[in-house]
Amino acid sequence: xxxxxxxxxxxxxxxxxxxxxxxxxxxxxxxxxxxxxxxxxxxxxxxxxxxxxxxxxxxxxxxxxxxxxxxxxxxxxxxxxxxxxxxxxxxxxxxxxxxxxxxxxxxxxxxxxxxxxxxxxxxxxxxxxxxxxxxxxxxxxxxxxx
Numbered sequence: 847x848x849x850x851x852x853x854x855x856x857x858x859x860x861x862x863x864x865x866x867x868x869x870x871x872x873x874x875x876x877x878x879x880x881x882x883x884x885x886x887x888x889x890x891x892x893x894x895x896x897x898x899x900x901x902x903x904x905x906x907x908x909x910x911x912x913x914x915x916x917x918x919x920x921x922x923x924x925x926x927x928x929x930x931x932x933x934x935x936x937x938x939x940x941x942x943x944x945x946x947x948x949x950x951x952x953x954x955x956x957x958x959x960x961x962x963x964x965x966x967x968x969x970x971x972x973x974x975x976x977x978x979x980x981x982x983x984x985x986x987x988x989x990x991x992x
Contacts, residue, residue, distance in 0.1 A: 902961070906951065907938065
């Protein structure tokens with residue numbers, strides 16, 4: 847009787863693991879991870895920036911790390927000033943739909959910033975906090991205003 851119970855529990859565990867794994871799968875057409883079919887909004891923003899020939903700022907961060915919170919404030923302070931000129935991509939590393947981007951850009955430490963020029967080339971990358979004035983100057987150079 848105990849043997850049947852153990853076998854039944856193992857079968858249920860295997861089935862549960864298979865169903866859970868099915869929720870996370872890669873979609874070869876987009877290169878992005880999906881969670882129940884939802885493609886990362888951040889991946890779509892990056893793709894759109896490339897199609898529009900617009901520079902982009904990618905900020906990889908979490909909502910719990912103090913340095914990330916500081917960098918997110920810089921990001922949100924400058925976003926209105928450069929809206930329409932730069933695509934701002936806010937990437938929470940704890941969001942399961944962002945795993946592919948974290949892997950693609952080899953994120954090991956946060957906050958991590960990447961700048962892309964209009965051709966989609968990485969022109970700047972940095973780990974840590976950058977003050978508002980310094981970041982504004984970098985964004986002005988990225989957009990050709992500085």
